[in-house]
Amino acid sequence: GAGVSQTPSNKVTEKGKYVELRCDPISGHTALYWYRQSLGQGPEFLIYFQGTGAADDSGLPNDRFFAVRPEGSVSTLKIQRTERGDSAVYLCASSTHSGSGTDTQYFGPGTRLTVL
Amino acid sequence: AQSVTQLDSHVSVSEGTPVLLRCNYSSSYSPSLFWYVQHPNKGLQLLLKYTSAATLVKGINGFEAEFKKSETSFHLTKxxxxxSDAAEYFCVVSLLAAGNKLTFGGGTRVLVKP
Structure with a gap:
């Protein structure tokens, strides 16, 4: 079946602009996660959705970052007034939610964001 | 709080020889532990996971890892x-109490020499 998809694969923008990054999770997965991977580092958690609601947004670096998942499927990560430090690969993952803490997260290919 | 330390940022091995990637974790509770692999310009792929069943976990492509609670380690071997094993490998910990969000180590880049 289809895996997690993310669009666009690459996004180049100018400092100060607004960007939206989209994630399509695996069908039926209720949990959705966003991570950010800076060059040479491991991914870092940003936000977690269970269904339509953000269950944990403790990883969002500041209020320029916002994410939504209005129908419990597709999610959009929104970044306002982009800064050069926002340049990174943004990864989306989805999983089932068994409540056991052992669910595997399946990752999309990522969106590479470059802020000039 | 949970954290993961990968003890080697780079590992170089010859084809046909054993591979050892070292990982230590810190967690207040019983964690789930994972190893993911990331090939260049490709997404993260799960190699294996430990979820409090057998301490020796077998994964894909001949990899395995052993959970040692006394040493707080989860080393990956092959x-x-x-x-084709040349890639970046991430040791990862998650906690049910933390909403299953994953905490990644810094990664180990593996180079395989012919």
Whole structure:
């Protein structure tokens, strides 16, 4: 079946602009996660959705970052007034939610964001 | 709080020789532990996971890892490296109490020499 998809694969923008990054999770997965991977580092958690609601947004670096998942499927990560430090690969993952803490997260290919 | 330390940022091995990637974790509670692999310009792929069942976990492509609670370690091994194993490997911990969000180590880049 289809895996997690993310669009666009690459996004180049100018400092100060607004960007939206989209994630399509695996069908039926209720949990959705966003991570950010800076060059040479491991991914870092940003936000977690269970269904339509953000269950944990403790990883969002500041209020320029916002994410939504209005129908419990597709999610959009929104970044306002982009800064050069926002340049990174943004990864989306989805999983089932068994409540056991052992669910595997399946990752999309990522969106590479470059802020000039 | 939970954290993961990968003890080697780079590992170089010859094809056909064993691979050892070291990982230590810190967690207040019983964690779930994972190893993911990331090939260049490709997404993260799960190699294996430990979820409090057998302490020796077998994964894909001949990899395995052993959970040692007394040493807070979860080292990844493979008896014989293949050229296709060249990639970056991440040791990862998650906690049910933390909403299953994953905490990644810094990664180990594996180079396989012919």
């Amino acid at each position: 008896p014989s490296a293949h050229m």
